[in-house]
Amino acid sequence: MKKVQNILNENNIKPTFERLSILQYLESGTNHPTAGMIYEAMRKKIPTISKTTVYNTLKILKSHDIIHSISVPDGETHYDVNTQVHYHFYCTECHKIYNLELDCPQLENKLIEGHKINNFHGYFTGICKKCLKKNNN
Ligand SMILES: [Zn+2]
Ligand SMILES: [Zn+2]
Helix, strand or coil: CHHHHHHHHHCCCCCCHHHHHHHHHHHHCCCCCEHHHHHHHHHHHCCCCCHHHHHHHHHHHHHCCCEEEEECCCCCEEEEECCCCCEEEEECCCCCEEEECCCCHHHHHCEECCEECCCCCCEEEECCHHHHHHHHC
């Protein structure tokens, strides 16, 4: 909890219990949850939490660049904690989003053809290793 409290303090966001819990949840996993998934997970912990609180918290965190959103072909917005630049892989069979650690020297340079790169929004698609294994059996 200390880490997420610091993040909120540094960004001058009032550290309410709901906000701390939502950020903690996002920090603790790599499952790229949707707002609905976050709401369901939070409800187990804070039964009084409303969907509006979840949406508003995500909006605040996003506006401070603490989290970012990923759009994938399932039409839902997924959320990710903004740590280091990483890439996403979307499995078209199980609809899971995986993190990919890739070396991209051009991005590390932050200049491509003279353009200054601040961020990357995009994803790879295909069939994940779990689904490949299932298909082979
Ligand atoms: Zn899969
Ligand atoms: Zn990610």
